[in-house]
Amino acid sequence: MKTSDRYVPPILMTLFVAMVPFVFRLPFWIILWCLFLWGYILLTVKYAWPWPKKQIRLLLTLCGFAGVLLDAGYVFGGDAYVGVLSVMAGLKPLEMRSHRDRMITVFIAYFIIITGLFESESLAITIYMFLSVFVTTAVLIHINHPGGQLKAKLRLSALIIMQAIPLMIVLFFLFPRIHGSLWGIPIQGSGKTGFTDSLSPGNISDLVRSHKTAFRAEFEESIPERYLLYWRGIVFEYFDGMRWHQGKKIPTAAGPEHGKGPVGYSITLEPHHQKWLFALDMPLSPPPIGRMLHDYTLVSIRKVRQKIRYQLKSYTSYNTASDTTWKHQVMELPDRGNPKARELAQKWADDTDNAWQIIDSALTFFRKNKFIYTLRPPLLRKDSIDDFLFRTQKGYCEHYASAFVFLMRAANIPSRIVGGYLGGQVNPYGNYLIVRQSDAHAWAEVWLDKKGWVRVDPTSAVAPERIESGIEEVLSLEEIPDFLSLKQLGPFAEYWKKIQLGWDVVNTQWDIWFVGYSSDQQKTLLSKIGIKNGHWKGPVKWILLSVGMISVFVFLFSIRILKKPSAKKDLVQQFYNEFCEKFARVGIPRRPDQGPSDYAKMIGTLRQDLKASVNEITELYISLRYGHGGEPDDLKRFKSLVKKIRIEN
Amino acid sequence: MNPKFLSIVEQISSVILGKEEQIKLALTCLFAKGHLLIEDIPGIGKTTLAKVLSKCLGLDFRRVQFTSDMLPGDILGISVFEQKSSSFVFHPGPVFTQVLLADEINRATPKTQSALLEAMEEQQVTIEDKTRRLKSPFFVIATQNPFEHSGTFPLPESQLDRFLMRIELGYPGREAEKELLKGGGSQNFFSDMDSCLIADDVLTIQEKITRIHISDALLEYLQDILDFTRTSSYFYTGLSPRAGLALLRAVRSWAFLHGRDYALPEDLQKILPWVVGHRLRAKEDFGEFSRDRLNALLTEVPIP
Known part of the structure; x- marks a missing residue:
């Protein structure tokens, strides 16, 4: 193995370490591509095969880029960027013959590491990134200073990272924050799970199959009772006979005027690529990042593409009677369809004027007819409400909510469907609530005189345990999605659950303190140290002035150093170091304790072709540094010789 | 290497076979006005080296075999009463030479050792209130056997410090030894050897080196x-x-x-x-x- 080829395995290792987080993300062929090319290079180095020719490399490059283009489908997102980088990471080692190429390859590894942030900004990725930067830096040190022990290199690498930490902290707090994703590229990975702007039977039961976290809620005081944990997300007001749609979006300034016991909490919302924000029934006022609509739902100004955190106050008991902006749509039904349901509702309405009694009749109807609560309801035919109410009688919360609202409207009671989440898992380690997609729920709201909107959850008539304890208790075993069947793990289930909850706490803190540090928080921080928004001209003046002063000092200081007689000698040493570095790059480094003539002898034996020029340079150096100073032109000649010498690998 | 010295080294190594490096070091030491300590087992060529050196450089040579019953006077010299002239006449000891080989220096008592060491440092000796200068140049080549300890007085650090260098000769290489056994490099050459320098040359060289x-x-x-x-x-x-x-x-x-x-x-x-x-x-x-x-x-x- 040639000396310079010894660097190949460690450099390949850095590329490998850098690419590990992308293994499941990148197209499979790119992984194969990289592994194949790296393996080939390793064998090339080991058995001294010829290195690939230029034409072959060109062909491979074209193939690689074409592959990425085909994969990306002409849409360039984060995935395509990482794909291009990975293809390059596979190709670059094919020409890793000079020091320069090795350096470039190591820097590709750094690039790949930073693209880990496209993947996610989670704590685990961040820790892994630190680790890979550590390894890569150690390799960078190794290829520049091949002598010495591995331990010393690792220590130096760790030291460099440590030294960078203060700068990192300063930049973290002071570097201008950009709204949206830091990279201008949406953070990817999480599929778009969550509510859509229309509701039809089956929507929510699909959601329930996902164990992904929707959001986390941290209460200022104790967590309210479970039956109050209705997380309002989206209100469906308009029914077209098949699906329920969101109504007109009329902004409003504030929530219900009357209410009791406001609860303060903050929500860390996972990105769901839609605008709605979730709040406990009923929110008082919108957070700074969003607005409130007439139906008391909150919408963000921008789509939620990254984790956001907002603080809210909600009334758990409220009265909205004074608000009458709802007057449209909540009564409307399609002209035709579902005749049996209409008839039934009409019969109830004829019996009594009391809205409460009508509601009660509907709930009793569900209870008495042995409706079944299930994740796998049978398919519904045309006139789906009738089919559900009188034929299948099996359904999930959205079936009950939509049938209930239909019945109410048919009985002339204003009503609407609310989609959101119910309940959540309490994390005892952090005292907050984890609300998952599996907690998705739909319920109804009816308008009553003097009371305003009142929440009615028809699911409670069918499966009261759903409200009391959550989905796991309600569904029969075969219906439970895989992730919920923790019980099968036996005694380890408890530990596993604890570990999950503990890790969730750590991640949440990370999100709150680091990922969630936004431009607003930055503004607050800056204003605390005297840089107010719009008033930053003063501080900037000071900064520019001090930078200017420092530059002047540095300038004067360097003039003094240059004027010193020793500067000439230092110049000699500087050029000599340059000379040594040139040879170090081709694998002939000077040992620190090696004298110039010994070094020249060593180079002479290794590189016969350069012997003459090396001897000339060394003689000049010796006479300049250790002799009587040499001729006046010697320094110039020395410099030009050092600059001139070219060392082919 | 300077051709003049190269010829000296060559000449000496024709007698002491295969020891160029030690010869160079010995020359270095002597030209630097330093004294030389050679540590090795007997029969390796220590004495020959000292003799050849002095001969080659054109210097007087004296050899003293140190023993435990030696007195300072045996090295420095003593005044003897001469009946003819009814006065004490100083008989200079072996130290009054240019190259002094002090063989097995660690066999003498500390008192004797220190008498020599003082002479080395001061380039003069004081006997009976009269200070006498030694010849110039003046070198001491001392030898000692590091492996034999019984009946010896090891030199203390402070006195070791007076020697500029300490070298070992070591066994000759296989080739060199074969030559030696064949009869090359024998003592016979010693008598026909010409000196390359004279004492004044040595002084000039010493001056140049400073x-x-x-x-x-x-x-x-x-x-x-x-x-x-x-x-x-x-x-x-x-x-x-x-x-x-x-x-x-x-x-x-x-x-x-x-x-x-x-x-x-x-x-x-x-x-x-x-x-x-x-x-x-x-x-x-x-x-x-x-x-x-x-x-x-x-x-x-x-x-x-």
């Missing part, structure tokens, strides 16, 4: 080495300023021998183990450092 240029860069390197011996944990004590001066003298002489009028870091590295070997003690066991270990330690001091 004017060899030592650059600041090299001085810094020397200081770094001194600092290293003083601060690192390997050594019981560091090198003294006198050791630093000794190194400088040896470096100058070595550079001169190689035909340069300035010294290089390599010169310093070359002579260092021989100059400091008897001046340093290991911290852990107060033992001496082997030459290899000293060279290894040297790699820890970068050249500035």
Whole structure:
């Protein structure tokens, strides 16, 4: 193995370490591509095969880029960027013959590491990134200073990272924050799970199959009772006979005027690529990042593409009677369809004027007819409400909510469907609530005189345990999605659950303190140290002035150093170091304790072709540094010789 | 190497076979006005080296075999009462020569040893209130057997310090020994050997060597080495300023021998183990450092 080829395995290792987080993300062929090319290079180095020719490399490059283009489908997102980088990471080692190429390859590894942030900004990725930067830096040190022990290199690498930490902290707090994703590229990975702007039977039961976290809620005081944990997300007001749609979006300034016991909490919302924000029934006022609509739902100004955190106050008991902006749509039904349901509702309405009694009749109807609560309801035919109410009688919360609202409207009671989440898992380690997609729920709201909107959850008539304890208790075993069947793990289930909850706490803190540090928080921080928004001209003046002063000092200081007689000698040493570095790059480094003539002898034996020029340079150096100073032109000649010498690998 | 010295080295190595390096070092030591300590087992050629050196450089040569019953007077000389003139007449001892071979110096009592060592340092002796100058140049080549301890008085550190260098000769190489056994390099050559220099030449060379240029860069390197011996944990004590001066003298002489009028870091590295070997003690066991270990330690001091 040639000396310079010894660097190949460690450099390949850095590329490998850098690419590990992308293994499941990148197209499979790119992984194969990289592994194949790296393996080939390793064998090339080991058995001294010829290195690939230029034409072959060109062909491979074209193939690689074409592959990425085909994969990306002409849409360039984060995935395509990482794909291009990975293809390059596979190709670059094919020409890793000079020091320069090795350096470039190591820097590709750094690039790949930073693209880990496209993947996610989670704590685990961040820790892994630190680790890979550590390894890569150690390799960078190794290829520049091949002598010495591995331990010393690792220590130096760790030291460099440590030294960078203060700068990192300063930049973290002071570097201008950009709204949206830091990279201008949406953070990817999480599929778009969550509510859509229309509701039809089956929507929510699909959601329930996902164990992904929707959001986390941290209460200022104790967590309210479970039956109050209705997380309002989206209100469906308009029914077209098949699906329920969101109504007109009329902004409003504030929530219900009357209410009791406001609860303060903050929500860390996972990105769901839609605008709605979730709040406990009923929110008082919108957070700074969003607005409130007439139906008391909150919408963000921008789509939620990254984790956001907002603080809210909600009334758990409220009265909205004074608000009458709802007057449209909540009564409307399609002209035709579902005749049996209409008839039934009409019969109830004829019996009594009391809205409460009508509601009660509907709930009793569900209870008495042995409706079944299930994740796998049978398919519904045309006139789906009738089919559900009188034929299948099996359904999930959205079936009950939509049938209930239909019945109410048919009985002339204003009503609407609310989609959101119910309940959540309490994390005892952090005292907050984890609300998952599996907690998705739909319920109804009816308008009553003097009371305003009142929440009615028809699911409670069918499966009261759903409200009391959550989905796991309600569904029969075969219906439970895989992730919920923790019980099968036996005694380890408890530990596993604890570990999950503990890790969730750590991640949440990370999100709150680091990922969630936004431009607003930055503004607050800056204003605390005297840089107010719009008033930053003063501080900037000071900064520019001090930078200017420092530059002047540095300038004067360097003039003094240059004027010193020793500067000439230092110049000699500087050029000599340059000379040594040139040879170090081709694998002939000077040992620190090696004298110039010994070094020249060593180079002479290794590189016969350069012997003459090396001897000339060394003689000049010796006479300049250790002799009587040499001729006046010697320094110039020395410099030009050092600059001139070219060392082919 | 300077051709003139090369011929001297060649001439000496025609007698002492295969020991060019030690010959060079011995010359370096003598030209640097230093005294030489040769440590080795008997029969390796110590005495021959001393004899050939003095002959080659055209210097007077005396040899004293040290024994435990020796008195200072046996070296320095004594005043003897002469009845003819009814007065004391001073009979100079063997020290009044140019090259003195002190064989098995560690066999003599400390009193005798110190009498010689004083002469080495001061280049003069004081006997019966009368100070007499020694000849110039004056070298002492002392030998001792490091493996024989019974009935010896090892030289204390302070006295070891007076020797500029300490060298070992070691067994001859296989080729050299074959030559020796065949009869080459025998004593017969010794008598026909011509001297290459005369005493005045040696003095001139010594004078020239003091004017060899030592650059600041090299001085810094020397200081770094001194600092290293003083601060690192390997050594019981560091090198003294006198050791630093000794190194400088040896470096100058070595550079001169190689035909340069300035010294290089390599010169310093070359002579260092021989100059400091008897001046340093290991911290852990107060033992001496082997030459290899000293060279290894040297790699820890970068050249500035």
